[in-house]
Amino acid sequence: MDVRQLRHFAAVADTLHFGRAAxxxxMTQPPLSQSIMGLERELGAPLFARTKRNVRLTSLGEEWLPRVLDVLAGLNELPIIARGIRDGQTGRLSLSFVSTADYSLLPSLVRRYSQAFPNVxxxxxxxxxxxxxxxxxxxERHAGIIIPSAEQPLPPSLSYRRLLREPLVAAVPSxxxxxxxxxDAEALSREEVLASPLILFPRQVAPAFHDLVTGYFTALGGRARIVQEAxxxxxxxxxxxxxxxxxxVPASLRNLARTxxxxxxxxxxxxxxxxxxAWRGGDIAPPLANFLQLLD
Structure with a gap:
């Protein structure tokens, strides 16, 4: 059984006439008749009841026809689907992100990409x-929004592009x-920073952020007193x-309102x-290529 036989069957089923279907x-009628008979031999049952005056579908032919038409429609769609995948108009974009990005970059990036490529x-x-x-x-992922660490350079297989630099602010109990x-609720002084117990990411999971914060305390002439990590x-x-x-915390975290x-x-x-x-170089998936272009 091949696609040509299925197309032959669909044409005869539509016309109920071997001559018009041919x-x-x-094509000529004899090869068409041979094709249908070969299909029937493979199925082990007739698809058409033939007389000198007319041709009609058997019960098998009637039941099988919608399925054959679905298969043929799917085959016709394959080139369109392939072009959509090639151009990044369909498919999947797998994106990881640090939690701070959820309050700064991520929402706008996802919204813009979804509007530009709604079928991805x-x-x-x-x-x-x-x-x-x-x-x-x-x-395992196409790209990731990360906080880079000078102490831990990116693996050579990854490319990197800076998206945002923002100042830190203090989240303070009301x-x-x-x-x-x-x-002074308008600005936290050096003395108030140094005197305050600190809540911070563990260094092993966020070395760049951890060192930025503790380095700030050192630059102020003191030492961070970390009371809790999360x-x-x-x-x-x-x-x-x-x-x-x-x-x-990053200034964009003001978007996280909390009583x-x-x-x-x-x-x-x-x-x-x-x-x-950050993303892996080399053969870049089309959805990722479009995402990178969106950043320009």
Whole structure:
């Protein structure tokens, strides 16, 4: 059985006339009849009941015809599907991201990409940078929004593009401001930063962010007093709201409104956090190629 036989069967079933079906198929009638008989031999039953006056479908032919038409329609769609995959108009984009990106870059990037390529499925995976990098190297994800670390250079197989640099601000318990524990809600002074207990990402999961924050304390002439660590930014902000301490977070985290938390600028020159996109070079999937073009 091959596609030509299926097309022959569909033409005869539509016309119920071997001569007219042969004309439609631009072939002579004898090869068409041979093709149908070969198909019937393979199926072990007739598809058409033939008399000198007419041709009609058998019960097998009637039941089988819709399935054959579905298969032929699917075959006709294959070139269109292939072109859509080739051009990145269909398919899948697998994107991982650090939790901080959820309040800065990610929403707008996903919205713009979805509007430009509505038939591409976007799969999102939240993960710390240390988890993302092996997945990118192994081809488990197309790209990842990460916080790069100078101490841990990217694997040579990965490419990188900076997307954002933003200053850190202090997430402070609102109660501290209301009771005067923080003297100026417009800016957190050097003395207030150094005196405050700190909530921070563990260094092993976010070395770049951890070192940026602790390095800031060192630059102020003191040392960070870390009272609690958490790997989710939402958890860190929740701990701040409980009054456990402050957290230094990207300015875009102001988009994470939480009762009991105020975001206060740092006095003087605040440290800046870099966020960027990493992806594996080489044979880039079309959906990723379009995503990269969207960043231009």
């Amino acid at each position: 004309e439609r198929l631009r 499925e976007i799969q999102l995976f939240e993960a710390t940078s240390d988890v993302q990098l092996p997945a990118l190297v192994n081809g 109660a501290w401001i209301d009771t005067g524990q923080i003297g 790997i989710q930014m939402q958890t860190i902000i929740s701990l701040v709201s409980s009054g456990l301490g402050i957290a230094l 009991g938390v105020r975001y206060v600028p740092l006095a003087g020159q605040a440290p800046e956090l870099e966020t960027g996109l």
